[in-house]
Amino acid sequence: MKQLIEFRNVTKEYNVGEVTIKALAGVDFSILEGEFVVVLGASGAGKSTILNILGGMDTASSGQVIVGDKEITRFNEKKLTQYRGEKVGFVFQFYNLIPNLNALENVEFATEVCSSHLDAKDILTKVGLQHRLKNFPSQLSGGEQQRVAIARAVAKNPLLLLCDEPTGALDYVTGKSVLKLLQDLNKETNKCVVLVTHNSAIAPMADKVIKVKSGMIESVTVNQEKQSVEGIEW
Numbered sequence: 127m128k129q130l131i132e133f134r135n136v137t138k139e140y141n142v143g144e145v146t147i148k149a150l151a152g153v154d155f156s157i158l159e160g161e162f163v164v165v166l167g168a169s170g171a172g173k174s175t176i177l178n179i180l181g182g183m184d185t186a187s188s189g190q191v192i193v194g195d196k197e198i199t200r201f202n203e204k205k206l207t208q209y210r211g212e213k214v215g216f217v218f219q220f221y222n223l224i225p226n227l228n229a230l231e232n233v234e235f236a237t238e239v240c241s242s243h244l245d246a247k248d249i250l251t252k253v254g255l256q257h258r259l260k261n262f263p264s265q266l267s268g269g270e271q272q273r274v275a276i277a278r279a280v281a282k283n284p285l286l287l288l289c290d291e292p293t294g295a296l297d298y299v300t301g302k303s304v305l306k307l308l309q310d311l312n313k314e315t316n317k318c319v320v321l322v323t324h325n326s327a328i329a330p331m332a333d334k335v336i337k338v339k340s341g342m343i344e345s346v347t348v349n350q351e352k353q354s355v356e357g358i359e360w
């Protein structure tokens with residue numbers, strides 16, 4: 127498999143008043159096309175910072191981030207906006223749907239700027255919400271809202287699907303079904319999924335597990351035989 131993502135000695139510092147916080151202190155890793163990657167670590171380890179830099183929502187203080195054949199750390203604001211809009215699908219812990227748009231409109235709205243987007247209705251059907259197209263977020267359960275959010279990200283037909291604690295606000299069973307959906311989508315579409323979590327129990331569902339500790343990479347493990355989410359208990 128071809129390499130899709132590379133972090134080379136990436137650092138990130140935040141200046142808060144007189145204090146400098148080193149969120150990333152020289153991070154190196156690579157991800158292959160089609161891989162399902164779990165980024166694990168305790169609170170404050172730097173997981174979201176990695177995801178935000180990879181998704182073009184934040185910029186590195188130094189180092190290089192390469193996605194496909196592009197070094198995104200060289201992108202100017204305009205190119206970064208374009209990259210975020212077309213190449214990256216995001217799934218957040220609290221869904222972030224637009225409250226006054228229904229499920230279908232939420233997905234269509236996100237795909238408007240993408241030239242190679244997929245059909246919103248088809249994707250909502252794929253995530254099991256064909257009967258909820260006209261419902262507003264407030265009329266959907268947490269799990270259903272997260273499915274809309276996943277559909278919204280996938281419908282852009284992005285290069286990468288980035289998920290930050292996507293099951294953090296869901297109960298065990300619903301969370302598991304959302305993870306299964308992400309695992310199935312990764313298998314079917316061969317799109318790279320990078321999922322950030324503090325739950326080490328789900329590591330066996332990944333092709334690759336990147337452990338982060340105090341802004342550094344603690345380990346990178348390749349699972350020789352990844353497990354289906356249904357077979358994992360926590």
Ligand SMILES: Nc1ncnc2c1ncn2[C@@H]1O[C@H](COP(=O)(O)OP(=O)(O)OP(=O)(O)O)[C@@H](O)[C@H]1O
Pocket residue numbers: 140141142147148149167168169170171172173174175176324
């Ligand atoms: N915008 C910011 N300004 C200042 N400090 C920040 C900012 N964003 C993150 N940090 C700090 O950088 C460090 C890494 O944060 P990050 O959010 O990446 O951790 P995390 O592993 O995702 O944690 P969590 O699981 O709690 O979300 C933390 O010490 C955090 O307080």
